Amino acid sequence: MPDLRTVLATASGRVRLPAQAGGALAIVAGVVLVLLDVDAVGSALTGAGVVLLVVALVGTFLGPAVHAEPLLLAPPVEGRWEALNSPTSKVPSHGTHAYGQAYAIDLIAAPEGVPRPRFGEAGGSFLPPDRFPAFGRPVLAPADAVVVRAVDRMRDHRSRSSWAAYGLFFLEAIPREALGPTGVLGNHVVLRLADGTHFVLAHLQAGSVAVRRGERVVVGQPLARCGNTGNTTEPHLHCQRQDTASVFTATGLPWTVRGGLPANGAVLATQAEAGASTEP
Incomplete structure (x- = not known):
């Protein structure tokens, strides 16, 4: 039976983003009604919207993380990759529980x-993605799994490689989030693992996704290539384990690889270095 922390984390994941979206819509509708002199209803809607946004913010930044034994998986990449925003360094790794990111990690190719x-x-501030060694590198299945979502309709964009460009990145995040999970994740694949949980691989190269929904894949199978789609500053692979297939209501879950997930700035151990087979 799940403990109280897990129950609270799961409940927070289910209501976090719906509360955010509902709160924003309620505030907009309430303001419109007030402007139309429907003051009572408008004020009530605005107040309800504010409450929903507070609930969403609390769940996003202050909600509990699931404490459980991490699931052992195979690395989703080959070669030398460095960690950024690693759950080994902090949880939630990206500073937020939104989109199931509590135990997510960003991997940057560093051959x-x-x-x-x-x-x-x-x-330069806006470099073409092929200037980065991660761009176009294979992304692999971390376990035997079933593809439950495969998105490949977003374009690769240029990097955001200076402080001025980083400011633009934050402004761009607003319309991207309005597009839903695909606006944030870009091209991505969601796998259903054998234990019923899910694994997300995001920011994939345009036109590279080689699997389709319902397809069974095996550990180590190439799924796509690393790209620069969605909410990114440079080409990298974002990957995470979560309870549901949809990141919109997901709660992040712990996972690891043989040798452990590296801390920020450290290098992901290859299968050979970890002394492991390709089996998770």
Whole structure:
């Protein structure tokens, strides 16, 4: 039987983003009604909207995380990748529980001897994605699974590699979030794992998704290529485990690989370095 913390985390995940969307709509409708001199109803709607937004904010930033044994999976990439926003360093790893991101990790390709444009030192604010070593690299299935969602309709955009470009990135996040999960995740694949939980691989390269909904995949199978779609500043792979297929109502769940998920700035252990087979 799940403990109280898990129950609260799951409930928070279910209501967080619906409350945010409902609150925003209620406030807009309430303001319109007040302007039309329907004051009583308008004020009530506005007040209800504010309450919903407070609920959403509390759930997003202060909600509990699920404490459970992490599920062992295979790395979803090959080669040398560094961690950013790792759950090994903090939970929630991205500073928010929204979209099931409590235990998400961002992986950035860092092959030996291959330069990567660094933020603020890249020689430009908006670089083409192929300037980054992660772009176009294979993304692999971390376990035997069933594809429950495969999105491949978003374009790859240029990087946001300076503080001025980073400011634009935050402004862009508003319309992207209004588009729903795809606006944030970009092209992505959601897998249903053997235990009934789900795994998301996001920001995939346009035109690279090689699987379709309902397809069975095996551990290590290429699913797509790393891209720069959705809410990103540079090409990287965002991956996370969650309870439901939809990130809109998902609660993040812990996961790991042999050797452990690296902390921020550390390198993900390859299968050979971890002394593991390709089986999760």
